[in-house]
Amino acid sequence: xxNALITAVDSMQNxxxxxxxxxxxxxxxxxxxxxxxxPAAPAFAQALAAAQPGAAARLTSSAVxxxxxxxxxLTHGAVKPTGRDWDLAIDGDGxxxxxxxxxxxxxxxxxFALDARGRLVSTAGFPxxxxxxxxxxxxxxxxxxxxxxxxxxxxxxAQLRIVRFADAKALHPGAAGALQPLAGAVGEQDxxxxxxxxxxxxxxVAPMREMVALMQTTRHFEAAQKLYQGYDEMxxxxxxxxxxx
Numbered sequence: 001x002x003n004a005l006i007t008a009v010d011s012m013q014n015x016x017x018x019x020x021x022x023x024x025x026x027x028x029x030x031x032x033x034x035x036x037x038x039p040a041a042p043a044f045a046q047a048l049a050a051a052q053p054g055a056a057a058r059l060t061s062s063a064v065x066x067x068x069x070x071x072x073x074l075t076h077g078a079v080k081p082t083g084r085d086w087d088l089a090i091d092g093d094g095x096x097x098x099x100x101x102x103x104x105x106x107x108x109x110x111x112f113a114l115d116a117r118g119r120l121v122s123t124a125g126f127p128x129x130x131x132x133x134x135x136x137x138x139x140x141x142x143x144x145x146x147x148x149x150x151x152x153x154x155x156x157x158a159q160l161r162i163v164r165f166a167d168a169k170a171l172h173p174g175a176a177g178a179l180q181p182l183a184g185a186v187g188e189q190d191x192x193x194x195x196x197x198x199x200x201x202x203x204x205v206a207p208m209r210e211m212v213a214l215m216q217t218t219r220h221f222e223a224a225q226k227l228y229q230g231y232d233e234m235x236x237x238x239x240x241x242x243x244x245x
Contacts, residue, residue, distance in 0.1 A: 008228035017219040020145055022214045025205045028177065033109030034203035035212075036073040037173050072179060073167050074113060077108070077202040086112045086120070088144060089201045091192025094162035097129040098178055100132035104129070106187070108201050114140055124176035130158040131189070132137075136233060146194045164190035 021039040028034040058208045063152035077087045088110030090096070095106035105126070112128055115121050120128040120135040127134045134157045135150065148160035165171060181187065 008224045012221055012228070013077065015224065017183035018217050018242070019214065019221070022210055022217065024224050025210050026207070026214070027204055029207055031109070031112050031203050031207045032178055032200045033077065033107055034177055034205065035108065035179065036072050036075075036171075036203070036205045039069045041130055061104040071169065072171055072173060073204060074171075075204045077204040079196060079199050079201050083198050084111075085140070085142075085144075085198065086114070087200045088112065088160075089196040089197055089199040090162065090193050091196055092162075092164075092190065094164045094193035095187070096122075096189075097163050098159045099129055099134065100126050100175060100178065102175060105174050105180050107178045110195075110220040111179065122176075122178075124178075126176070126178070129161045132158070135160070138148050144195060144197050146196075148195055160195070162190040162193050162195075163187035164193070177182050 018039045021037050025036050027234045047211075088096075090108060090110065095108060096110060098105045107122065109122065111123055112120050112135060113123075115125070118136050120137065120140065122128060129135070130150075137157060138152060142150050142157070144150050144160070148162055149156050150160065165181070165185060165187045167185065168199070170180060170181050170187075171179040174180035207219060
């Protein structure tokens, strides 16, 4: 396969991954606490490598190249009042900790509820973690303090675990909109963040920015597609003329 064709195919594959990420951001515009995913564009050196000898063998091999790891935009979203008892927003840089089948995950989405067992859970059903594990309450009536302490009938029954990571790049997109730490990254109890009861943090996705990026990516994909088609037609004509001799 021609080097120009390889470059065009590689470009279109990158654009398709980018459009998937941008579409995911658009879908989650109204999701509380959602953090915008920033696609990691391949380095310029990678694009040049696609045109080097041996690139065709890499494309035709069974090994599928691993796309670059996406990063997360950790900018805070706007905090809005809801009036619901179990809607919690974090005033600070911490995260709520969730227990998921894939390990501990972290989120800024505080739209919690109590399940049939009295556990405090996220909208996806993951147990919200306290300093001593799952938070189990005896009935829905409870008070959450700004420091995360939960009291029922005048006594403290649990305390929400708010976690902070020293390295802001330690988190990457996980399941159900939650964030998961990279291997070896460990969070610590955040004592500086405060909680706002009856409030939710909105998504930090800016619709106009995502729409512009989506249109730019679409145009780039179309340009690469035309390059592929034009070069393929040129090769076909050249082969046809060679056959006439």
